[in-house]
Amino acid sequence: MKKLIFFLLLLISTGIFAQKRVETSIDTTKNKIGAEFKLTLKTSVDTLSKVIFPNLKNFGALEVIQSYPVDTVKNNDRYELIKRYGLTQFDSGRYVIPSVKVLINNKAYQTQSIAVEVANVQVDTLKQKMYDIKDIQPANESIGNWWKYLLGFLLIHIIAAAVYFFLRHKQKKKIEEEVYKTPIEKATSLLNNLEKKELWQKGEIKEYYSELTDIARNYIEEAIEIPAMESTTSELIAGLRAASVRKKMTLTPETIVNLERVLKQADLVKFAKSKPLEFEITEDRNKIQKAILTLDSSIPVEVPVEEDVLLNEAQRQKQIAIQLKKKRRQNIITAVATVVFLLMATTIFLMVTKGFDYVKDNIIGHPSKELLEGEWVKSEYGNPAIKIETPKVLVRTDLAKTLPKEGLALVKEMQSFVYGSLIDQFYLMVATFKYKQEGQVDLKKSMELYLQTLESQGAQNMIVKQEDYETKEGVSGLKAYGTFSRINPMTNDKERVYYEVLLFSHEGGLQQILILHQEGDKYANEISERVLSSVELKQESR
Template sequence: MKKQIFFLLLLLSNTIFAQQKRVETSIDTTKNKIGAEFKLTLKTSVDTLSKVLFPNLKSFGQLEVIQSYPIDTVKNNDRYELIKRYGLTQFDSGRYVIPSVKVLINNKAYQTESIPVEVANVQVDTLKQKMFDIKDIQSANDTIGNWWKYLLGLIVLLGIGVGVYWYLKNRQKKKIEEEVYKTPIEKATSLLNNLEKKELWQKGEIKEYYSELTDIARNYIEEAIEIPAMESTTSELIAGLKAASVKKKMTLTPETIENLERVLKQADLVKFAKSKPLEYEITDDRNKIQKAILTLDSSIPVEIAEEEDILLNEAQRQKQIALQLKKKRNKRIVTSVLTVVILLLAVTFYLMATKGFDYVKDNLLGHPSKELLEGEWVKSEYGNPGVIVETPNVLLRTDMSKSLPKDGAALVKDMQSFTYGNWVDSFYLMVSTLHYKQETQVDLKKSMEAYLQYMETQGAQNMIVKQEDYETKEGITGIKSYGTFTRDNGLTSGKERMYYEILLFSQEGGLQQVLILHQEGDKYANEISERVLSSVELKHEDR
C-alpha cells in the first residue's frame, strides 16, 4: 500500500510539473544598458485544436513594453509550436524582475517564470570626451513685456497692408480717369501720347509698337465710325471704311485712305514677316496714323445732340467710372489682404526654419503651460504644519475630507488641501497637510502606497512607479515618488499619458504632501514642476 501511494504521488508531481512547463520562458540577455531592448520569449507547444492567448500588457513589472512582436507558428507533425516575443526596456539603472504572467491555453492559466535582469548606466569616458566650461549666468527673459513685440509686429503688418491699399487706390484712380473719355477722338489722342512716352521702338520693341499703334487706329474707327475694325483684315477694313464714308456722307480724300492702308500693311509686315522699318519710317507711320484719325474725325458729319442726350451720356460716363472704381477697390482690398497674409506666412516659415515648429506654435498660437510658466509666480504658506511653496497662481482651498476612508477619517483631527486645476486637467497641483488626533508614527512608504492606490481609483492605469528619498534645502527628509500612467481623455475619447511627482513628509505626527500632475512631454510643465519642487519649505508649528 505504501508503495502504491508513493508511485501515485510521484505520478501526480510529474503531471503538475509537466503542466507548469507547458510555457517556456527565456530572454536574450539579463544585462543591458539604459534604454536598450530586452527580448522576452514565451514558447508553448499545443495540438492543432488548442486555443492559446498570450498576455497583452503595456509593461512587465517596471519594464515597459516598447514592441509586441507577432506570434511565430512552427508546425511539428500534428502539433504547433507558438512563439511570442516582447521588446522590453527601462530608462533607470538598477536590478529589476520580469514577473510571472499568465498564458491561457484552452482557457486554463499557466504561469511563466520570473526572470531577474540588470540595467546598467552608460559609461562616459571623461578622458577622451571634450569638456566645456560652465556657462555664464543668463539673464531671465522679460516675459512681462513681450506683448508689445507682437503688437508692434501686428501694427507693422497692418501698416504695410494699408500702404499697399492707398498706393493701388491712387494709381488705379488716376488710371481710370485716363481710361474713361468723353469722345473716341479724345481717347485715341491720349493713347497715342501714352504710346510715345513708352518709347517702345527706341528700346527695340518694334513689333509691340506697331501692334499698339494700329490697335489705337482700329479701335477709334470701330467706336467712331461703327464698323468691325478690330476683327477685320487690312483689306476688309479699308473696304468697310470706303463703304461707311459713302453711307455717312463723309468727305474723305483718297490720300487719307491710302496713307492709313499703307501704315496698316507696314504693321502686318512687321508683325508677321519680321520686317524692321527704319527710324524715319516709324516716325512717318506714326504721323500718318495721327493725321488719318484727325481727318476721319473731322469728316464725320456733326449731329446736334439734344440737352437730354448730353446729360444722359454724361450720366452713363459717371456710372461707368463708378463701376470701374468699385471693381478696382475690391481688387485693392484683396491685394492688400494677400500681401499681409504672404508676409505673415513668410515670417512664420522663417521662424519655423530657424526656431522650429514648437516655437511658432507656442508663441503664436499660445500654450497653457507656457503662459503659466511665464506668468507672475506667488510664494505662499499652506496648511498646518505649514508648507511654503512657490506656484504660478495662488492655490485655492479645497475640501478633500470626503476622499478619506471612514476608518481613516475617524483618526484625523484636521485636513487642509489647496489646489490649482482639477484632476482631469492637463496640469494639476495640490498641497495638503493632515494632522492626526493622537500622536502617530507615520510610515511614509505605506502612506505613499495608499495614495498611489487612491490615484488608481481616480482612473490612473498602467502606473510606472519610481521612488527615492528626498531632502529639502533645510535638511528635512521625506520620500518622493514619480513616474507615468495612462488615463481616459474625456475630450478625445482616447488615452493620454500623464507624468506625476509626489512629495511626502511627516512632521509632528502629521503628514504633508505636494502633488504635481501634467501631460507627459510638456516641457513647460516640466520646468514648472522643477521650480515648484525646488521651492518647497516646511514650517514647524507649536501645538
Template structure:
C-alpha cells in the first residue's frame, strides 16, 4: 500500500513540475543599486490557439513595478513564444524575494519561479568622487506644441471677418429703406407696423417707443413737406408745418395739427421728464400719429405723372425688392471675403519676409516629417539580442521572410523585424535582429552590409552611392555604418526621387542587429529625426 501511495505522489509531483515547465522565469541581475531597474522576464511556449493572460501589476512582493513592457511574440513553426517583461525597483536596501506571478493559460493558472534579489546602497566616497555645484534649472520642453497659436489666429481672423460683415450690413441697413420704399407715406406706414411688432411699450420700454414713434412722424414731414423736422423743437416744427400748409396750399384742419402737437409734447415729457402714460394713452397717441400722417399726405397736392414704374404690379415690386436685397447680401459677403483674404495675405507676407517661405509652408500647410519630429517619442526594446531605441512612433512588427532568399532563410534560426512606414514612403525606419543556426563568434559585417544594400536595390533603389565608417554605441559595442544616397522612381508621377539612407550593423552572440533609415534628401526635419534616433541606440553587450 505504501508503494502505491509513493508512486501516486511521484506521478502527481511529476505532473506538477511538468506543468510548471510551461513558464521560464529569469532576471537580468540579482544585485542592483537603490532605485535601479530589475528586469523580470517570463516566457511561455504555447500553440497558436492558446489564450495567455499576463497580469497587470503595480507591485510584485516588496518591489514596485515601474514599467510593464509590451508582450513580444516569436513564432516558431506552429507555436508561439510569448515574452513578458516587468521593470521592478526598490528604494530601500536589503535582500528581497520576488514571489511567483500567476499567468492564466487557457483559463488555467500557472506560476513563475520565485527569485532572490539584493538591493545595495550607493556608496559615495567624497575623496574619490569629485563634487560639483548644483546645476541651474533646466527649462521643461514644451509638450503642448504650437497648435493653440494657429487656433487663436483662425479665431481672430474669423472675428475680424464677422465684424466687417456686421459693419457693412449695418451701413447698408441705413440705405435699404430708402431704396425699398418708393414714397414717404409708404415708408412711414411700414415703419409704424414694424414698431408695433417690436412691442416696446409692452416690454416696459416706453421711452424708446415714443422716440421711434415721433421720429417716424418727423421723418415723414421732413421728406414729404420738406421742412427741417428732425432738427426742430416741437414748437418750431408745428410753426413750420402751419407755414408750409399755407405755402403749399394744403387743406389741413386745426384738429390734425393740434393732435400732432399733443403727441409730440407727450413724447417730450416721456423722454425728458420721465412721464409714464398709461396703456390707453399710448394706443391713442399711436393712432393720432398715424391719422395725422395720413391726413397730411392726403392734403399734399399731387401732380399725376404717368411713369413706367407706376404700372408695376405688387409681384414685380416684391421681386425687385428681393433682387436688391440679394445684391446687398452678396456685396457684404464679397467685402468680408476680400477683407479676410487681405488679412491672410498680409500675415503670410509678413511671416515670409521675417521667417522665410519654407517656415510659412511647413507651419501653415504642414509637413509630415515635421509633425513626426514634434510628436511624443517613445523608447522601446526590439528583437533578440535587444536593441533599445527611441522613435517618434512605436515600431510595428513586420514579416520579412518572403523578401529574403530561401538559401538565406535556411541559415536563420530566429528573425525579428520592426518598422515604421514602408519602403515606398519618403520616410522609413527598420529595426531587425537575426540569430543564425550555426554558432559563430562573429558575423562578417561588411558582407552583411553588401547583402542589405543589395536587398535595397532589389526593392527599387538605383544609382546608389555608398560610404562606410566605424560606429560605436555609448555602451562600447562596435559596428559599422553605411550611408549615402540613391534614386527611386515614383510610381505615381513616374519621376525620380533622391533619398538619403543610413544603415547600422552590429554583430553579437552569433547574430546580427540592423537599423536602417532613409528619407528624402534635403529634408531638414527628417535629418533631425535620424540623428536623434541613431544617438539613442543602446545595445546590451552580450558576454562571450
C-alpha cells in the first residue's frame, strides 16, 4: 500500500513539474535609467522538439534593445535552449515584465512575470562642472507677427462681405422679376432673354429649342386657354385650330403651318438628336416670334367690364404679394448662408492662427475644459474629514463590495465619495477608513496593496512613481503617480490612463484620494493640480 501511495505521489509531482517547461530569470531586478536588464528564457527538450521563442519589440513597458541568439547545450539525448533578451527603460518607476508564450511543438507555455525597478541616476554636483548664469539679453524689438493675423482676419471678412453683397445683388436681381401685364409681354421678354443666353451658339441646340417651344406653348396656354404644355405637337395644333374657330380668331393657315413646322423641328432636335443649320435655327426663332405676334393680334379684343378690371387688378396684387413673400424667403436663405459662411471663415482663421485643438476645445467643446471652468465646490468628506475642492459635488458610494473580506473585517468605519466612473474621462474618489485596532498605518505597504488592486481591476503595464507629499498645513503623506493601459469596455479600445493616488495616515485611520483621467488631457491635469493643492485634513473633534 505504501508503495502504491508513493507511486501515485511520484506521478502527481511529475505531472506538476512537467507543466513548467520554461524557466524565467533576470540578472537584476533593480537598475538605472537606460541600463540593460538581461531576461533569460530556458527550456529543456528532446532532439526532435521544435521551439519558437517570442520575437517582440517590447516586453510590457520595457523596450527590447537586443535579442541575443539562442544558445544550445547538449545534455545526453536532450537539448537545453537558452534565449536572452536585452531590455531597458528610460523612465524611472516600477515595471512588470509580463508573461509571454513560448511554443514547444506548437503548444504554448507561459513564462513567469517579473517585477523590476528603474531608478534615477544621481548627479554629483560636487564633481559636475558648474557654469555662471548668463546675463540678461535684450529682447528683440520687432513688432512680431500680430499684423499678419490682423491682416488675415480683415481679408477673410472683406471676402465674406464681398460674397454676401454679390449673392444679395444676384438674388435681388433674380427675384425682382417683372409682373407682366399680358402674356404677349411675357413671351416677348422671354424671347429676348433667350437670345441673350446664346445657347445654340455654344452648341446647346437641344436646350435652345426646348426653351423656345416652351415660350410658345406657355403663351398659347395663357392667352388662348388650351392645355399646350401637356399636349403633343399634333394635339396642340388640333386644339389651336378648334380654339380659333371657337374664339372667332382671324388666323391664316400659314401661321398654324409655320408653328407646326417649328414644333416638329424641336421634337426632332430633342428626341431624334437632329442638328439644324444656323440659318434654320434663326428662321425657326423668327417663325415662333411671328406666330406669337400673329396669334396675339388675331384674338378678339373684348372691352372688360369694371368687375373684370378689378379682378385683374386683384390677381396682379396677389402675384405681387407672392413675389414679395418669395423674396423675403430668399433673403432669409441668403442671410443664413452668409452667417454660415462667416462662421466657417472665422473657424478656418482660428484654425490657421491658433490650431485645430483651440477650435475643437473652444467652439466644439471639451468635457474636461467645461469641468475646469465650471463652478467649483469646497466641502468635507469622511471621518476624519478631508477638506477638498472639486469641480462637482462628490456622491457617496459603497466600497464594501470591492474590498476583500479579510480587509473588511479590520475596518471599523468606512466612507467613500466619487465623481464619475472608472471609464469616464475624469474620475475622482475620496475615501476614509478607521480601523478597529488603533495604530500607525504603513503607507508604503498600503500604497503597494492599492496599486495591486488597480492592476486586479484591469490596469496593465503600470508605470509607478512615488514621492513624499505634504499638505499646506504640514500633514505628511505618500503620493504615487504614473500611467497604465486598460481596455475601455464601451469601445473595446486600448487607452492610456494617467493616475494620481494620495495616502495619509491621520488620526489613527487611512485617507485616500484617487484621480484618473486620459493621458495627455491638459485640462484634466489642471483639474488634478487644483484638487490636490486644496487637500486639507481636519483634526477630529474630541
